[in-house]
Amino acid sequence: MTDLSPHASPSAVDGDFADLDEDSAADDSTVLEAVVPEADAGQRLDKVLAAQFSQYSRSRLQQWCEAGLVRMGAQVAGVRDKARAGETLRIAVPALPEDTAFAPEDLPLNVVFEDADLAVLNKPAGLVVHPAAGNWSGTLLNGLLARYPETAGLPRAGIVHRLDKDTSGLMVTARTLEAQTELVRRLQARTIHRQYLALAWGSVSRAFNVEAPIGRHPRDRLRMAVVHGGKPARTDFTPLAELDTRWGPLTALRCKLHSGRTHQIRVHLQFAKLEMVADSVYGGRLRPDLPLQRQALHAARLAFAHPLNDKPMDFIAPIPDDIASFWDACGGEMDEIDPQGW
Known part of the structure; x- marks a missing residue:
């Protein structure tokens, strides 16, 4: 039986998104392009955008228009602008928080045991285990990816079971696929x-x-x-x-x-x-x-x-x-x- 005492490592900060100028996208943005078809001439721009960039919701496209991230030709385009046939539509798609949810972050982790196969941690209250809406960074998963880079290739970075954000205490996580598979099996077998x-x-x-x-x-x-x-x-x-x-x-x-x-x-x-x-x-x-x-x-x-x-x-x-x-x-x-x- 092992009695645990607190142990921590250094923490880190996350960065800001840069702005987009007229000619180029910032490093954390992606520029998408499409040409307005003849059949869509005169249509409201948000309707045309929804047809040309169907991977995004109409409400999100409208938000990007309002933020000045959409251009028709050389001009910033508004939601209610009329589409002009043959013009090139450009959207500077900003990096979304969820896009970087699985980024390593050097967070303080109370690791009470580790070997080549697994780690046992004492999670503090207030720490979210897995990224989700409202908590896309600063989670235990982000900290695991920084401390154990090899877990980037594992499902959920090796997480086997979770604790609620405001529950404190012990968790076991895997560092190899073999260990994770076996720990999940044993968890299901109640051992x-x-x-x-x-x-x-x-x-x-x-x-x-x-x-x-x-x-x-x-x-x-x-x-x-x-x-x-x-x-x-x-x-x-x-x-x-x-x-x-x-x-x-x-x-x-x-x-x-x-x-x-x-x-x-x-x-x-x-x-x-x-x-x-x-x-x-x-x-x-x-x-x-x-x-x-x-x-x-x-x-x-x-x-x-x-x-x-x-x-x-x-x-x-x-x-x-x-x-x-x-x-x-x-x-x-x-x-x-x-x-x-x-």
Whole structure:
């Protein structure tokens, strides 16, 4: 069993986009061209653009017109301009954030173990794992590509499983395709063991489990829910300690996953009529006076056999400072929730 302590490497910044002048595109832009057909003479320009550059949505083409990125002949063209037959249309397509989503970034990563095949990391709360809308850079994936350039040829840069942005704790990532394939197989076979610490409002006197299928929420596409026809999911919950606080009863729970569905612990806690502390998405109460402003969930223990040599590996991530401080402020003792005792 390995006890982990923080470790970080230098960080970096990302750059700006340059402007486009009349004759040439900036290095991060691409110029597309098309000639206005005779049949389209007199048509509104945005309609002609949509026909000639159908790979882009009409609304995006209109935005580029309004930004002065479209020319008809030598002149900047507007959305409502009339197309002139035989004129050359030029669009300076700017580099979009998603176009550089898989760029290496020298981010601080808390790497607690690494060898030629894999790495185990202790992810801080607030770090997004994979690029997506609203988070096209500064993700764990970007940091992995910088630290391990060989992962550029792997699906998701070697990421095997994810943690939510505001969940802290342990993750394993692969550095080779062989290791990634085997880790994914073992994750599906449930031989990678993951235990979490969760703090929930309410009183829990005995251990229980929730075995309920999880799928997309029928009305809110950003949330998951227990739904008929969802994917099978089971979570075991064991109470570690209970405190009486000025906000009400508070219970620390050890959560053991038997599957890996999106938001699984959070959804199963809500299904069990419990509120995870500061998880406003799934019913937790957010209060200005609460000394914790992110969901109280930490991936505290990770155990698996090495994918290439089957050597047993067992890691523990210390309780992060924000959760520890909150527990202490509520009158709790750290040894009550310390994953060393799990």
